[in-house]
Amino acid sequence: MTRGRASPEARVRSLVSAAQRLKDPTDPLGQTARAELPESTGLSPENVELALSQILEAPSDAEIAALAQSVAPAPRALVQLPANVFTAPLRAVALALAQSATVLVRGSRREPVFPRLLHEASGQFDLIDELAPLPADHLWAYGSDETLAQVLPGLPRGAVLHAHGAGFGLALIDGRAPGAAAAVVRDIVPFDQRGCLSPRVAVVVGTRDDARAFAESAASELLAAAAAIPLGRLDDAELAEIVRVRDSMSYAGELFRAGPGWVALDDAEQRLVPAPGGRTLVVVRSDPELYWSAAYAHSITCVGASERFARAAEGLFPGARRCALGAMQRPPFDGPADRRPATKPRVVGSDPG
């Protein structure tokens, strides 16, 4: 669908404005979102409310301008939406609208509600069942690495792929800073930790006792959070992974129960074993020299850092989003949430070899 001659920024602004209706609990679309999303996402109603009221972006004009400038114009933009983070379609569609007035969106079968409501609210894109990219189309694809690997062979020569695959969030903690555990838990709870911005590992710079104290504190914060915002429904595969990693980490470290989740303190150092999600966290101790963690940079989508390590994070993870602890789920609306080098657009047929 091609809609008028509005500027890219105007198209994005219009979409963002429409999305605010879903934020609003008094708007009929906002009410529908609150009624239907717990079932389609598996999240508790409280977690859906948290995401709608606090995570769903309401960006500034400056952010919108930056987002519009972050992409190249295209005749058509296609989007294969993610399912893990139900609010993510707003940014995904905004990026496509910044590129083109003609935006075709394929929703996820697992979570069709938010894209439908966003479509109803904005009318700025077409929701379709199958994407059929043409040469020169830009395709924004979000999903597992396996899913993305299946997308590439189906693209015609000349199409441009923006592939956003697997990754996870990392928290860099000053072992002596107060309040870090509560902040990390604020980043863990939204979407029950299914998204690529959610912290799965916390690196605590300090002594072993510091790391242990942080792990204990994070467990108690997770327990408290579960009372306020209950964990939602996890599927069998997620539960199996949680049990598997729990038992492995219990052998390899120390485990702290945290209501429905857990926190593991890894006995080893200088490695990142990501927790499986579902409100779990692996804590690892480190010296201030964090150079070893750069080996994992390709997998780190977002780094939440204590103030002391903000600069270090910039050098170690140049492609990752860098946020304050407690704000990892809300990176600026100035481009894709995931900006690692692997997400750079690729023109099909132009790769060497």
Place this chain on the structure above:
Amino acid sequence: MPVSVVDESDALHARVRAFARGERAESFDALALDLARFQARWSPGFRRLCALRGECSSVEQIPAVPTDAFRLTRVAVHPPELDAARFATSGTTGSDRGVHVMRRLDTYAAVALASGQRALRAPGAKPVVVALARDAGDPGESSLGYMMRQFMRAFDGAERDGWLIADDEIRMPALETAVGAARSEGRPLLVLAPAFALVALLDRLGPATLPAPAGSVVMQTGGFKGHTHQVEPAALYARVTHAFGGARVVGEYGMTELSSQLYESEPGVYVPPPWLRVTPVDPVSLCEVPEGEAGLARFVDLANVDSAVAVLTQDRVRRRGAGIELLGRSPGAPARGCSLAIEAMLG
């Protein structure tokens, strides 16, 4: 006087070897529980796992150590300086390879030979033994290689040039010599081979055959390691049987984290020896699944004296009579959207 880990371990090794020989009238369950108590006393990791899982008064309640733990940490009751062998799992880098350490190798050798004797040798036969594998040292880092060496020494008896792969090439002249020796001496041939090596051999042979004497056996292993998915087991067996002039193919299932092996009794059905118990369990509750249903393979291996008596794998199995049917590796939690599974970090 306090009993040392070595004293206690040695006593348990002796009991396990006696059990495997059928010499002691103690029950599997009693020995398994004694091993679990011993491991809980000397292994902090296992002790933590026991504390996490609660009561442990039956074999079913012994916490199974996930195979991931062998990649994440040392799974052993004794200190590293007492290691007699460090067998590594397959993998491409040091960080994604699990290690199963052993303080003594005689129990491992004894149970491997006892199982192999039953599955691979006709009574009284003294086969010519060769391995479609490279000589990786003694004991080396490969538990399979170590087992093959034991078979060569114990079943064949001759110091033979039996390692048929060198520089990633199959040494056809050495294989032909072995087949010729078997024929001239009137002895059966026993070929020990990972599935991918058999595929390579068949490719190399093309239409040619190497008829082996009657009673010859090919032990095929490693079908779950991802090398040979392009060849169905039945087709592979038929081609191997044809290539060796009617040799019987017997599947073997083992893994680095175990000390004991299972052998194929009928197509697709693998039977454990008396000192190994396999139970399909639900991946979430870790309880045994109802009869006929598939679950993750939980092994209680009495020969894992100094590591983990109970091991949980990611291989899916289903009970079939006295054995199990192998259904492939559990996909685990799919890498959902932009989340990341542990495999992506650890291989």
